Amino acid sequence: MKKINCNSCPIEVGDLEQSSFVDLLHNHYSSVRKVIIVDENTHDFCLEYLLTAFPTLEEAEVILLPTGEENKVMEVCFQVLEALSEYGIVRSDLIITLGGGVVSDMGGFIASIYKRGLDCIHIPTSLLGMVDASLGGKTGIDLGNYKNQIGTFHHPVAVFIDQRFLSTLPEEEWKSGFAEVLKHALVSDKEEWERLIASKQDELFSEENLALLLEKSVSIKSNVVTEDPTEKGKRKILNFGHTIGHAIEGYYLDLEPISHGNCVALGIIAEAYLSNKKGTLSTEDLHGIVQVIRALYPCPEDFLVGVSNIIELMKNDKKNDQQGIRMCFLDEIGSCSWNHLVDENDAKMALDYLYQAYYKN
Numbered sequence: 001m002k003k004i005n006c007n008s009c010p011i012e013v014g015d016l017e018q019s020s021f022v023d024l025l026h027n028h029y030s031s032v033r034k035v036i037i038v039d040e041n042t043h044d045f046c047l048e049y050l051l052t053a054f055p056t057l058e059e060a061e062v063i064l065l066p067t068g069e070e071n072k073v074m075e076v077c078f079q080v081l082e083a084l085s086e087y088g089i090v091r092s093d094l095i096i097t098l099g100g101g102v103v104s105d106m107g108g109f110i111a112s113i114y115k116r117g118l119d120c121i122h123i124p125t126s127l128l129g130m131v132d133a134s135l136g137g138k139t140g141i142d143l144g145n146y147k148n149q150i151g152t153f154h155h156p157v158a159v160f161i162d163q164r165f166l167s168t169l170p171e172e173e174w175k176s177g178f179a180e181v182l183k184h185a186l187v188s189d190k191e192e193w194e195r196l197i198a199s200k201q202d203e204l205f206s207e208e209n210l211a212l213l214l215e216k217s218v219s220i221k222s223n224v225v226t227e228d229p230t231e232k233g234k235r236k237i238l239n240f241g242h243t244i245g246h247a248i249e250g251y252y253l254d255l256e257p258i259s260h261g262n263c264v265a266l267g268i269i270a271e272a273y274l275s276n277k278k279g280t281l282s283t284e285d286l287h288g289i290v291q292v293i294r295a296l297y298p299c300p301e302d303f304l305v306g307v308s309n310i311i312e313l314m315k316n317d318k319k320n321d322q323q324g325i326r327m328c329f330l331d332e333i334g335s336c337s338w339n340h341l342v343d344e345n346d347a348k349m350a351l352d353y354l355y356q357a358y359y360k361n
């Protein structure tokens with residue numbers, strides 16, 4: 001069992017049945033009521049194992065969220081809050097999220113506001129949830145097409161990462177999560193980036209290597225979060241690729257949703273381009289990044305039609321201030337700086353570059 005601390009929140013990577021989840025259920029939370037939040041897929045693929053391995057959870061209330069980013073909205077949160085109230089859940093009870101980033105973002109948010117805050121345990125079931133969304137205490141709900149505009153910082157009591165859940169994860173969701181793994185390496189660990197890009201995907205995702213990949217990626221994020229828990233400074237580097245990535249994700253939300261990780265991967269190309277244009281990242285590194293991302297992730301051919309909408313969405317990004325769009329730039333592979341000011345023209349050039357990278361070479 002690998003134990004990692006993320007701003008005092010214990011993260012355990014390994015077999016859930018050997019983890020301190022057992023002790024928490026049987027001792028700390030033995031007499032409180034439990035609510036398990038799932039979505040339709042984790043209800044079908046993950047819940048049965050949890051209830052069989054931990055029979056005390058059979059008495060838990062199960063709340064089923066509709067699957068997908070388009071449901072990460074306040075309307076669904078209100079329904080869950082009403083259900084908690086109807087079940088008579090009180091502040092000393094426990095919420096357990098069992099799902100990907102949408103479930104941990106919503107479940108974490110609800111846990112942070114219901115009765116002014118309940119304890120919450122995350123059991124992430126997607127790669128993206130394991131390496132990123134369940135860690136660091138950020139919760140997020142979308143507002144229209146604007147991503148994560150509503151949210152809180154609410155650290156879970158603990159996070160348990162067990163790769164057994166990944167056995168049913170669809171291939172495109174593996175790729176989505178891998179984008180955040182690549183981002184973590186890009187912003188703070190050159191050696192890990194080189195290891196990742198030198199390995200074949202099936203080798204990387206073998207049981208043994210996956211354990212290493214999870215540990216490394218979780219450690220990178222946890223170290224950054226511990227240094228800057230409320231994102232006043234360094235934690236912003238974890239947003240590399242996300243200013244443009246979130247805007248692309250928001251734009252396609254009503255059209256044909258594209259996975260979070262795929263959008264972040266496209267954002268990585270566009271923001272690496274700006275890092276190069278502004279003189280921080282070398283052209284050789286930029287080309288290396290483009291090559292890796294292009295081989296793994298598709299880019300919709302029609303996104304330039306929506307450039308003005310995408311730029312509008314960027315202008316509403318949470319990281320901006322009154323002066324304009326703020327972005328992270330790579331200084332080199334493995335090192336990133338934050339709070340760079342970008343204007344609309346830069347943003348447009350970055351989107352043009354993204355298009356060229358896919359369709360003009």
Ligand SMILES: NC(=O)c1ccc[n+]([C@@H]2O[C@H](COP(=O)([O-])OP(=O)(O)OC[C@H]3O[C@@H](n4cnc5c(N)ncnc54)[C@H](O)[C@@H]3O)[C@@H](O)[C@H]2O)c1
Binds near residue numbers: 105136148168176261
């Ligand atoms: N709070 C944070 O710090 C943070 C960080 C990164 C991303 N996020 C958020 O996370 C979300 C993306 O996370 P995600 O990609 O996990 O999305 P998701 O929760 O929608 O999961 C992706 C898909 O995989 C399915 N799934 C999950 N686990 C499964 C399993 N074991 N077997 C079969 N299917 C399974 C889900 O039902 C869904 O269809 C976005 O909303 C993003 O904004 C939050």
